[in-house]
Amino acid sequence: xxxTNKKLMLVVAAVAVGLLLAxxxxxxxxxxGRRRVHLRLYMHDVIGGPNRTAIRLIWGVGPPHESxxxxxxxxxxxxxxxxTDGPGIVGHGDTRPIGRAQGTYMLxxxxxxxxxxxxxxxxxxxxxxxSTIVVAGRDRIYDELRELAVVGGTGELRxxxxxxxxxxxxxxxxxxxxxxLDVHASVPLPxxxxxxxxxxx
Ligand SMILES: *[C@@H]1O[C@H](CO)[C@@H](O)[C@H](O)[C@H]1NC(C)=O
Ligand SMILES: *[C@@H]1O[C@H](CO)[C@@H](O)[C@H](O)[C@H]1NC(C)=O
Numbered sequence: 001x002x003x004t005n006k007k008l009m010l011v012v013a014a015v016a017v018g019l020l021l022a023x024x025x026x027x028x029x030x031x032x033g034r035r036r037v038h039l040r041l042y043m044h045d046v047i048g049g050p051n052r053t054a055i056r057l058i059w060g061v062g063p064p065h066e067s068x069x070x071x072x073x074x075x076x077x078x079x080x081x082x083x084t085d086g087p088g089i090v091g092h093g094d095t096r097p098i099g100r101a102q103g104t105y106m107l108x109x110x111x112x113x114x115x116x117x118x119x120x121x122x123x124x125x126x127x128x129x130x131s132t133i134v135v136a137g138r139d140r141i142y143d144e145l146r147e148l149a150v151v152g153g154t155g156e157l158r159x160x161x162x163x164x165x166x167x168x169x170x171x172x173x174x175x176x177x178x179x180x181l182d183v184h185a186s187v188p189l190p191x192x193x194x195x196x197x198x199x200x201x
Contacts, residue, residue, distance in 0.1 A: 034186040037160065039133075041121060041181040043101045044082045048175035054079045057104070066111040073110040079103060083121055087169040087178045099123040105139070115139050117148060121181075131155030133183065135164050150185040160185045 046053045054077050062074035081101040088095035103119030117139050122132045132155065137148030146166040153160030162185030169180035 033189045033191070035189050037157065037162075037183070037185045037187055039128075039181075039183040039185075040085075041099070041101075041183060042084045042087050042095075042169060043121075043179045043181060044084065045079060045177045045179060046081070046175055047077075047177075052175070053081045058106075063110055065107065065109075068107075068113060071107055073107060075107040077105050079105070079119065083123075087180065089172065096125070098125045108138075113141050115141060128156050131157040133157050133160055133185070135181070135183075137164075137166075139166060141168075150183060153185075153187065157185075157187055159188045162186055 044053065056075070057078050058074055058076040060072050060075070062072040065071040065073060079101060082090070082097055083099035083101050084090060084095045085098050086093075086095040090097055099122050101119045101121045103117070105115045105117045105119075108114055108116045116137070118136050120132050120134050123129055132153055133150060134152040135148050136151050137146075139146045139148065144167065148164045148166050150160050150162040150164060162183065165180075165182040165184070167180045167182075168177060170178040172178065
């Protein structure tokens, strides 16, 4: 009973703060119990050569694509791409590895240049070392700016949701492309009343 009242008062207070500060988006979102996460990641898609990180799973099985010669509807690639903190190449300059992007993309139209992406990025450095973020969505590959969804996460990024501004940042060669993932997400703030912490009482 006391706990319910406390919860209710917190909700009322949060709504009041939200109303007072409408327009102050950062504070309003904190009042809703979420913390913002902004990450800028660079994904190195290497589709050929000895260090390739992308392999063709399904290729040339479906009907020919109308404007992409040699491609067919349904072509699917599996990736284990290096993720870095800049668009450069590790070992040249100050670009550092910070994770891997693992998953697939599939050519999902016979006439549009559209792939559908499904990847999990595991971070291996920094404050989110060991956490993952799950990204899915539609990528019209010749658009300058694409928007995909952050559909989840684990570890410090558990419960993440938001969006990714997805651009082609650099073409190092005809087999090495760098994509920039500008991740705008939020994660739930730790809840005092949740089951994980109740054992401490
Ligand atoms: C492949 O990776 C090795 C080790 O990192 C590197 O020395 C070599 O230059 C790379 N080869 C190509 C073609 O990028
Ligand atoms: C990331 O975490 C792993 C496992 O805890 C650890 O071995 C590694 O040194 C960490 N990496 C960095 C760059 O902090």
